[in-house]
Amino acid sequence: MSPTATATTTELLERLQRLLRWRLWFREKLQLTEWQITLLWAALAGFTGALASMIFSALAEGVHEFMTNSTSGVVESMRHLPWWGCLLVPTLGGAAAGLVLLYGSRLTRSQSSTDYMEAIVIGNGRVPVRASLVKSTAALFSIGSGGSIGREGPMVQLSAVAASLLGRWRQFTGPQLRLLVACGASAGIASAYNAPIAGSFFVAEIILGSIAMESLGPLAVSAVVATLTIRVLTAAQVMYRVPAFQLNSPWEMGPYVILGLLAGGLAPLFLRSLKQSEEFFISLRLPLVARLALGGLLVGVIAINVPQVCGNGYTVVVDILNGRLVWTVLLGIFACKWLATMSSFGSGAPGGVFTPSLFMGASAGYLFGTGVHALWPASGVDPGAFALVGMGAFLSAASRAPVMAVIMLFEMTLSYDIILPLMLCNVIAYYTAKGLAGESLYSASLRRKAAAEPAAAFAATRVSDLMRLDPPTIPPAARFAEIAERFLSVRVNNLYVRDDEGRFLGAVSLHDIKPYLGQLDLAELVIARDILREDFPKIGPDQSLSEALGAFLGLTAERLPVVAPDTGRLLGSLSKSDLLLALVEKRRPVVAGA
Amino acid sequence: MDLPSQLLAQPDALLLDLTATSREGAISALHAQLAKSPAVKDAPLLLHGLLERAMLAPVCVAPDVALPHARSDAVARVVMGVARVTPPGVGFDGEHPAVRLIFMVATPKQQVEEYLLAVAAITRLLKTDGVRAGLLNARTAAEFTALLGRGAAT
Numbered sequence: 001m002s003p004t005a006t007a008t009t010t011e012l013l014e015r016l017q018r019l020l021r022w023r024l025w026f027r028e029k030l031q032l033t034e035w036q037i038t039l040l041w042a043a044l045a046g047f048t049g050a051l052a053s054m055i056f057s058a059l060a061e062g063v064h065e066f067m068t069n070s071t072s073g074v075v076e077s078m079r080h081l082p083w084w085g086c087l088l089v090p091t092l093g094g095a096a097a098g099l100v101l102l103y104g105s106r107l108t109r110s111q112s113s114t115d116y117m118e119a120i121v122i123g124n125g126r127v128p129v130r131a132s133l134v135k136s137t138a139a140l141f142s143i144g145s146g147g148s149i150g151r152e153g154p155m156v157q158l159s160a161v162a163a164s165l166l167g168r169w170r171q172f173t174g175p176q177l178r179l180l181v182a183c184g185a186s187a188g189i190a191s192a193y194n195a196p197i198a199g200s201f202f203v204a205e206i207i208l209g210s211i212a213m214e215s216l217g218p219l220a221v222s223a224v225v226a227t228l229t230i231r232v233l234t235a236a237q238v239m240y241r242v243p244a245f246q247l248n249s250p251w252e253m254g255p256y257v258i259l260g261l262l263a264g265g266l267a268p269l270f271l272r273s274l275k276q277s278e279e280f281f282i283s284l285r286l287p288l289v290a291r292l293a294l295g296g297l298l299v300g301v302i303a304i305n306v307p308q309v310c311g312n313g314y315t316v317v318v319d320i321l322n323g324r325l326v327w328t329v330l331l332g333i334f335a336c337k338w339l340a341t342m343s344s345f346g347s348g349a350p351g352g353v354f355t356p357s358l359f360m361g362a363s364a365g366y367l368f369g370t371g372v373h374a375l376w377p378a379s380g381v382d383p384g385a386f387a388l389v390g391m392g393a394f395l396s397a398a399s400r401a402p403v404m405a406v407i408m409l410f411e412m413t414l415s416y417d418i419i420l421p422l423m424l425c426n427v428i429a430y431y432t433a434k435g436l437a438g439e440s441l442y443s444a445s446l447r448r449k450a451a452a453e454p455a456a457a458f459a460a461t462r463v464s465d466l467m468r469l470d471p472p473t474i475p476p477a478a479r480f481a482e483i484a485e486r487f488l489s490v491r492v493n494n495l496y497v498r499d500d501e502g503r504f505l506g507a508v509s510l511h512d513i514k515p516y517l518g519q520l521d522l523a524e525l526v527i528a529r530d531i532l533r534e535d536f537p538k539i540g541p542d543q544s545l546s547e548a549l550g551a552f553l554g555l556t557a558e559r560l561p562v563v564a565p566d567t568g569r570l571l572g573s574l575s576k577s578d579l580l581l582a583l584v585e586k587r588r589p590v591v592a593g594a
Numbered sequence: 595m596d597l598p599s600q601l602l603a604q605p606d607a608l609l610l611d612l613t614a615t616s617r618e619g620a621i622s623a624l625h626a627q628l629a630k631s632p633a634v635k636d637a638p639l640l641l642h643g644l645l646e647r648a649m650l651a652p653v654c655v656a657p658d659v660a661l662p663h664a665r666s667d668a669v670a671r672v673v674m675g676v677a678r679v680t681p682p683g684v685g686f687d688g689e690h691p692a693v694r695l696i697f698m699v700a701t702p703k704q705q706v707e708e709y710l711l712a713v714a715a716i717t718r719l720l721k722t723d724g725v726r727a728g729l730l731n732a733r734t735a736a737e738f739t740a741l742l743g744r745g746a747a748t
Contacts, residue, residue: 512707522713529647
C-alpha cells in the first residue's frame, strides 16, 4: 500500500472512531431505550390525532353551517328553522351520508374492518384508510345535519388512522402498531373531551383491558400531547362548567346509592333499545340511502317541537347541570332524545353514542335528584349534583369502565366536590349493569367480529410471531474498523455474526469494543471472530413467549437472535419491547370491558 | 499488577533466537514452547486455533511484528509467548515479509475483554519509543523481559 493510501485510510479510521466515540457518548448520556422511542412516537401520534380531530370538527361545523345557514350550535340552529326545515335538513343529511357510504363502498371493497377498536383488539393494527375516510365523511353529514349522534366516534377513528399510518410508515411490528393505534385513539378521546387522563384510561380500560405501564405510559403521553395541541390551537376550555356542589351530610349518600342502581339498570336498557332499533331498521329492507334518510326524517319530526334532541346533547347537558331546565320539560326531552338517538343510531348514521350516553345519564340523574328534593326537601340536595353523578354512573354502566367514568367526569367538570358520590355511584352502576346484561357499549360488536373472523384475532404465542427479519449482521472476518462502522450505521448494542451459510456464530458487543475505539492498531488486527461471544443467548422460533421472557431475564440486551435449532441459521431477532407488549396483550380477554 | 502488565513482565514462553522459514514454522515453534505452560490444556487444539486464525486474516501489527492469537478452550487462562526471529526474519504474508518479533496470545473462549486488553496492551507497548528497537537488540533474556516489563509499566 502506498504511503498516501495508508495516510488516507488512517485518517478515515480516525474520523470513524471519533464519530463512534461521540455517538457512544451521546448514547450513554442521552440514551434512548426502545420504550423512550415508543413514547416519542406516541407523542407524535397525539399531535397528529389532535390535528385530525380538529379538522373533522371544523368540517362538521362547515357542513352544519351549509345545511342550516346558521353558525349557531345544532340545537339553536334547529330551533330557528321552520317546520319543513326541521324535516328537510336531517333527512337530506341522512340521505347524503347514505350516498357517501354507498359510493364509498366501491372504493373500499377490499377493506374489511373500519373500526379502530377491531384493529387494536382483534386485528393487526392496520386501520383501513379509505374505509375510515368514507365513514367519517358520511358522519360529517349525519352530524352536521343534526342527527342525534356524537362526533367523538369519527374523531377517534381519524386519530387512530393517523397513528396507524405513522406506524405502517415506520414498519412497526404488530404489537407496536396496535399500541400506536391505541395511542391515536387515546389522543382522539382526549381531543374530543379535553380530557387527557380519561383519554388514556378509556383506551386502557375499555380497549386494552389493562393499565400496565407498558401501554398506559404511551397512552398518557399521546393524550397529553393531543390535549396541549388542542389547547394551543383552539380556545378549548373545561367542557362543562358547573356550580359548586356540597355534600351536607353523609346521609345524602343514600339517594346516590339508589341513583347508582337506577343508572345501572337504565344503561343496559338504553343499549338494548339501540340494538333493537338497529334490527328494526334492517328489517324494513330499505336501500341504504332511504334507510338513513328515514332515520334523519324521524329525528326531524321530533325536532319540530323538541329541537334539543338534535346533535350530541352537549348544550342540553350544560343547561341541566346549571339548573336551567324545568323537570317536566326535561322529562319530555329525555324521552324524545332517547327516541331520536334510536332513530339515528338504528338507521346506521355514522357517529358515536358516547356523548348521547352522557346526556341520558345527566337527564336521568337530574330527574331523580328532583324527586329526591321533592320527597326530602330538608336535605337541601341539588338536582344538578345528581345530574353530574348520573352522567358518570350511566357512562360507567354503558361502557363498563368505572375508573374511566370517574376520571372523565372529574376532568370534564373539574369539580372535586362530587368525587365521593361519583365513585360510589359509578361502582354500583357498573356492578348493576354487569349483573343485568353481559355486554358493554363496545364489546358486543367486537365479540361478533371476533366470532365471525376467528383468524383475525391476533394472539402471538410463539417467538416466530414476533420475530423481526433481517437483523444487522457482520461476517466473521469483518475487521475492527468495519465493525465500528456498522455500529455507527445501525442502532444496536450487539451485532450478530453469521457465516456464509447464514449460520449464527455469536455476537459482537459494543460494550466490549468501546474502550478500544481510539486504538488504530486494532483496526487492522482484530476481526469479528476474535471478539464475538459464542455464548450469546439465542432463542428458537418455536419457543413460547414465556420461554423468551426467561431468556431475557438477567440480560441487558434489548434483542435476542432467533436461530433455527436444527440448522443453526439466523432467522431474525426478537425485541424485548415487542415481547413485553405481546405479553400484556395476552393477559387481556379478546374483548375487554365485557 | 493488571493483567497486561503481568503478562508482559512474565511471559509464559520466551524464544530469543528463533529460526524459521515460514509463518507456520514460526508459529509452531513458539507454540511448542508455550504448550509447556500448565495453563495450556490442549496443545494441538491451540495450535489449530492459532493457524486457522492466521490463515483467516493478517495478524501483523507492524512491518516486522506479528501477533498470532486465538480464543480457545485449549487454555485455562490468558497465556502469552514471545519470540525474536533471527535476521532476516520470517514472512507472514505479502505485506509482512520479514517479521522479527512474534507475540503469541491465547485466551479462553469466554474472556473477550481479557483478550482485547492483552492485544491492546501489546500494540501500545510496541508504539513506546525505543521498545521495539530495544527488543530487537536485547542481548539476554533478562534484558528482553526487563524491556517488556518497563514498556508495560509506562
